[in-house]
Amino acid sequence: MGVIEPRVFKGTRDFLPEEMIHRDRIIDVMKSTFETYGFEPLETPALEYWDILTGKYGEEGEKLIYRLDYKGGHEVALRYDLTVPLSRVIALYPHLPKPFKRYQMQPVWRADKPQLRQGRFREFYQCDVDTVGSGSMLADAEIIIVTHAILSSLGFQTFRIRINNRKVLAGIVEYTCGDQSRSADICRCIDKLDKIGMDGVKHELERCDIPDGSAQKVLKILEISGNNETVLRDLERELSVSQMGLAGLSELKEVFAFLQNNGLPQDRYTFDLHLARGLDYYTGPIFETVLTDQPHIGSLAGGGRYDELIGLFSGIDEPATGTTIGLDRIYTAMQQLNMLENVKTKTQVLVTLFDDTTFKQSMSVAQELRDNGINTDTYFEQHSMKKQFTYAHKKGIPYVVILGPDECAKDEISVKDMESGEQKTISRNALIIYLQELTG
Amino acid sequence: MGVIEPRVFKGTRDFLPEEMIHRDRIIDVMKSTFETYGFEPLETPALEYWDILTGKYGEEGEKLIYRLDYKGGHEVALRYDLTVPLSRVIALYPHLPKPFKRYQMQPVWRADKPQLRQGRFREFYQCDVDTVGSGSMLADAEIIIVTHAILSSLGFQTFRIRINNRKVLAGIVEYTCGDQSRSADICRCIDKLDKIGMDGVKHELERCDIPDGSAQKVLKILEISGNNETVLRDLERELSVSQMGLAGLSELKEVFAFLQNNGLPQDRYTFDLHLARGLDYYTGPIFETVLTDQPHIGSLAGGGRYDELIGLFSGIDEPATGTTIGLDRIYTAMQQLNMLENVKTKTQVLVTLFDDTTFKQSMSVAQELRDNGINTDTYFEQHSMKKQFTYAHKKGIPYVVILGPDECAKDEISVKDMESGEQKTISRNALIIYLQELTG
Numbered sequence: 008m009g010v011i012e013p014r015v016f017k018g019t020r021d022f023l024p025e026e027m028i029h030r031d032r033i034i035d036v037m038k039s040t041f042e043t044y045g046f047e048p049l050e051t052p053a054l055e056y057w058d059i060l061t062g063k064y065g066e067e068g069e070k071l072i073y074r075l076d077y078k079g080g081h082e083v084a085l086r087y088d089l090t091v092p093l094s095r096v097i098a099l100y101p102h103l104p105k106p107f108k109r110y111q112m113q114p115v116w117r118a119d120k121p122q123l124r125q126g127r128f129r130e131f132y133q134c135d136v137d138t139v140g141s142g143s144m145l146a147d148a149e150i151i152i153v154t155h156a157i158l159s160s161l162g163f164q165t166f167r168i169r170i171n172n173r174k175v176l177a178g179i180v181e182y183t184c185g186d187q188s189r190s191a192d193i194c195r196c197i198d199k200l201d202k203i204g205m206d207g208v209k210h211e212l213e214r215c216d217i218p219d220g221s222a223q224k225v226l227k228i229l230e231i232s233g234n235n236e237t238v239l240r241d242l243e244r245e246l247s248v249s250q251m252g253l254a255g256l257s258e259l260k261e262v263f264a265f266l267q268n269n270g271l272p273q274d275r276y277t278f279d280l281h282l283a284r285g286l287d288y289y290t291g292p293i294f295e296t297v298l299t300d301q302p303h304i305g306s307l308a309g310g311g312r313y314d315e316l317i318g319l320f321s322g323i324d325e326p327a328t329g330t331t332i333g334l335d336r337i338y339t340a341m342q343q344l345n346m347l348e349n350v351k352t353k354t355q356v357l358v359t360l361f362d363d364t365t366f367k368q369s370m371s372v373a374q375e376l377r378d379n380g381i382n383t384d385t386y387f388e389q390h391s392m393k394k395q396f397t398y399a400h401k402k403g404i405p406y407v408v409i410l411g412p413d414e415c416a417k418d419e420i421s422v423k424d425m426e427s428g429e430q431k432t433i434s435r436n437a438l439i440i441y442l443q444e445l446t447g
Numbered sequence: 448m449g450v451i452e453p454r455v456f457k458g459t460r461d462f463l464p465e466e467m468i469h470r471d472r473i474i475d476v477m478k479s480t481f482e483t484y485g486f487e488p489l490e491t492p493a494l495e496y497w498d499i500l501t502g503k504y505g506e507e508g509e510k511l512i513y514r515l516d517y518k519g520g521h522e523v524a525l526r527y528d529l530t531v532p533l534s535r536v537i538a539l540y541p542h543l544p545k546p547f548k549r550y551q552m553q554p555v556w557r558a559d560k561p562q563l564r565q566g567r568f569r570e571f572y573q574c575d576v577d578t579v580g581s582g583s584m585l586a587d588a589e590i591i592i593v594t595h596a597i598l599s600s601l602g603f604q605t606f607r608i609r610i611n612n613r614k615v616l617a618g619i620v621e622y623t624c625g626d627q628s629r630s631a632d633i634c635r636c637i638d639k640l641d642k643i644g645m646d647g648v649k650h651e652l653e654r655c656d657i658p659d660g661s662a663q664k665v666l667k668i669l670e671i672s673g674n675n676e677t678v679l680r681d682l683e684r685e686l687s688v689s690q691m692g693l694a695g696l697s698e699l700k701e702v703f704a705f706l707q708n709n710g711l712p713q714d715r716y717t718f719d720l721h722l723a724r725g726l727d728y729y730t731g732p733i734f735e736t737v738l739t740d741q742p743h744i745g746s747l748a749g750g751g752r753y754d755e756l757i758g759l760f761s762g763i764d765e766p767a768t769g770t771t772i773g774l775d776r777i778y779t780a781m782q783q784l785n786m787l788e789n790v791k792t793k794t795q796v797l798v799t800l801f802d803d804t805t806f807k808q809s810m811s812v813a814q815e816l817r818d819n820g821i822n823t824d825t826y827f828e829q830h831s832m833k834k835q836f837t838y839a840h841k842k843g844i845p846y847v848v849i850l851g852p853d854e855c856a857k858d859e860i861s862v863k864d865m866e867s868g869e870q871k872t873i874s875r876n877a878l879i880i881y882l883q884e885l886t887g
Contacts, residue, residue, distance in 0.1 A: 010759065010761070052460065
């Protein structure tokens, strides 16, 4: 049999140990933050029935879902996100106490053209945190506070959580053209403001056949600026004709009050009228986190309230809000901002093998280190010390323990610091404490 | 649009919070043990090219692999195990320092008839630990020691690691019938001894057309019993005609010496001539861990040395050894042996909402608890205390904090122990330390 050419499916990735160590750290921070705020872990299968997965996304979405070549009477496919599985879970297990607060960190798949430089993959992790069963704006504020806590814990300094409300956008549509069927077009134009500027939006509105009078009103709304309070007040005046718009503004006021009460730094969140977010299913507050400085890599997190999605599966609407945090984006940003620790391995010590006379003692030292919580590798062959040091160096193991006949005779042991190159001989009894201090 | 019936694809499972908490704990123990022994994390994509996945399993295996309905020029499928992806990784990244010691804990998929009672699923986690690039029996012994350490840490008392060697089995075939093409048949018969007894094996050997003289010799070999040393010595005498058999016995002696040297309790491992293991690719020591007492749920872990598999991808044989630890089997065993902690939630405290006058203070207490490392949920509505207690009870949250106007006026706070029902009022300043002690 010939050799099988080793390669990975385009748009998917291997995570080698060095990268895994960083990813694990990010996941640990998320997990512990989610749990600190009372969210519980959930996992669902990668495989879901086709009708469940496609209930929400529409034809455009269906194209992006990987189907299995499975002949079992029902079509089966790979999950596309973690929100639909959550909605299915809520409908399937009515006994779960509400509000149900869960986090879920699992891969999802998109049958997309991969664009590796833009960070678009066919398989990637989503880290979702959601509260189901509460319509309180406290639940939305908590999602924002959790997002903030995670990014702060990871060491991000320059980020901002943009906040808007779908009801406010609906109010703008109502006020500017009175025709909710034009809502998607108008929102898309508004969403583009940051990219294409006021003139661009004007042009886009024309292109979408939004009547001139309506377009004028949209542009006037977009000119409203100032701090959160000013913008809210000005909008309240403009949107006074729209019950929906006023309801959205009132929700936002509540959210902002909760964030302020929590002591969230004011420069970390902002009311952003231009934020629309792509998905159709949002019904209330929406939020998206971006870096305000380099690198420009799109949003690190995004989400919002979706009070009608779960009803697709349960028949009963259940209020819900949450966000997706993008592990890959966060990793890329941390890499580019030099925020990742310079660590290549979780292993702290290599115990070398000298010769047959000291073999048993080397093994017993290694076991003692492990029993004392020190991550310890042993070399498997009696190769030259040089070769064993090279192995430690390549792997990035910081300390090497040497136990030759000389050391054994004197009940001593040598420890080499691989970074400084310094080698120190200490009493055998002092080893554990010595290494615990170095690696602690 | 009608309601979409919520259901899970047969043979796959949702892991609700209560189960996730236990699974997470098992995974944490495995992860930290793997790292203690110098193994590094690795993850690979769920999707692999078909020719890579099917290089190893033969036609029987191919039937069990889920293909994607993907039209991109190459066939793509869901990984079947974690050993083939590891082999591909080794071939693809020749710069990885050897020995390469990795662990990997990810789901795999089998297009099988699910048998939920027997614990056979279509999607399940494998936890693999392997050493690539060393032919030393120290590497095999280490895999056995790691398996032992994990099961001990989890609290298992009655388990045994059965150890055999493929070279010994080949030696038995050489000695008993001289025809290696009958190897699979003879090994299958030997493997069944525990289930069908000596008479059963005799019958099976007949059924497989093993010549009478050869069958006699097989049965004589199977009668060898005693402690590890006795069995090894008796076998050495019988298999003296087979170089292969003697090489296998010599490997086993080395492994047993390393295990003894490490202080592994003698009753936890045993030389078991009947162990054959299904997969074709093993070339040296093989091992399998079973519970010696109830429940009878098959093996918790199994693996061995496979020195020729990686060569399928790299063209160069690379010695390798490792084991798969079955998360689902371990979970099921712990459940049946009442080894799982009685915990329903990671949340330690619920802060209730009394009324508007105390709202801000309740929120600030919650934040303070979180900042001090206590997992804290807050209630989102000003419902009756009874309703808020019911929520805490249903979720299994052990402590509830109450902050009404009375408490606020006196700068006090009440804490209810949900298990005992006892409620205690303490000074507001003492809260953190009080709860840290209770939950610590």
